[in-house]
Amino acid sequence: MTHLLQNYGTRIPMTFTHGEGVYLFDETGKKYLDFTSGIGVMNLGYSFEAGKAAVKTQVDALAHLSNLYNNPLQEEVADLLEQADDYKAFFANSGAEANEAALKLARLIRPGKEILAFEDGFHGRTFGAMSATMQDKIQNGFSPMVSGFSKAIYNDVDSLKASVTPQTGAILFEIVQGEGGVTPLTAEFAAALKSCQEQGILLIVDEVQTGNGRTGKLFAFEHFDLQPDIFTTAKGLGNGLPVGAMLVKNCYADCFSAGKHGSTFGGNPLAMASAKAVLTELTSDGFLAEVADKADFLKAQLKEKLASKPTVKAIRNLGLMVGIQLTDGTQLQEILSDARAQGLLVLSAGKDVVRLLPPLVMTKAQLADGVAILEGIL
Ligand SMILES: Cc1ncc(COP(=O)(O)O)c(C=O)c1O
Known part of the structure; x- marks a missing residue:
């Protein structure tokens, strides 16, 4: 049994x-x-091997350290991201957690506003992430969902236009809908999303599956003329160690002021040792x-x-x-x-x-x- x-x-x-x-x-x-x-x-x-060696060394030196203290490895991992100059990072332990951080932050940046997400998207199983996951099979049985989410059809510009209202504060989407059936974003839809951003709507890109080199770029939004306000990643970032990250444009970073969010394990030295090795490899020449x-x-x-x-x-x-x-x-x-x-x-x-x-x-x-x-x- x-x-x-x-x-x-x-x-x-x-x-x-x-x-x-x-x-x-x-x-x-x-x-x-x-x-x-x-x-x-x-x-x-x-x-x-570089990742394995880094983790072995780190577990001997210091596996965990609370976020009450400086953590130079977190700084190093954040610095390794090509986007480091424009974004600030928060480290979590999973994709859903990274998305929760993004959703909370979006609410602080656009108080009281709704978050638009797409049919067949997938953002995780925690309540916020699930509420943004517009699939009956994921939400069934868990009502009521977190309020303040609305939905549109992915890659359908008319549906997007019809769904965006003055109440829309942010749009959450994947560059390739992974769990939903491997559907890449079209250039036309990317342009429509960009015009929403130009009207003041935040773009939150979920790179949990598409990030960390999966599509031939460090992050998949780099294939498009898009600069997300917030993006999240996880999965490949630790190559086996549980690591998630949320990155937000510098101009919004202060919204997550002291006490607004946190995690016991997020960005702990063991996870960061692995992520550092991963990003060093991914960003190496060629x-x-x-x-x-x-x-x-x-x-x-x-x-x-x-x-x-x-x-x-x-x-x-x-x-x-x-x-x-x-x-x-x-x-x-x-x-x-x-x-x-x-x-x-x-x-x-x-x-x-x-x-x-x-x-x-x-x-x-x-x-x-x-x-x-x-x-x-x-
Ligand atoms: C795009 C996307 N977002 C979020 C998640 C949730 O990640 P996790 O299972 O690490 O919470 C997944 C997992 O498959 C995913 O593919």
């Missing part, structure tokens, strides 16, 4: 014992090519350009091998965040399970999308290996 809550349903009956590079190994010794990165966390793979190059390679492979399959409706990507939308009637869960049987781990997104989030360090040959397995299955 298990003593665990069953909130994750029946788990896939596999037990992994260790990881090496971009592979996971189960207890029978079987090797799996990981196109999931632990849902976008292990972006630098399972053998990121790293992100290589990710972009590999993403082009993967996209070309997918187009060549999968696009004409009768089971495939569409292939979407931004960098190494890929969605393969299946045609009606194609069994998503069967594809995931067939892939596992053949030693490939892939994810689902939405109701009909196979989602690929390979580690950024995966080689072109390994990417091609994964595509070949999918080609056989689809």
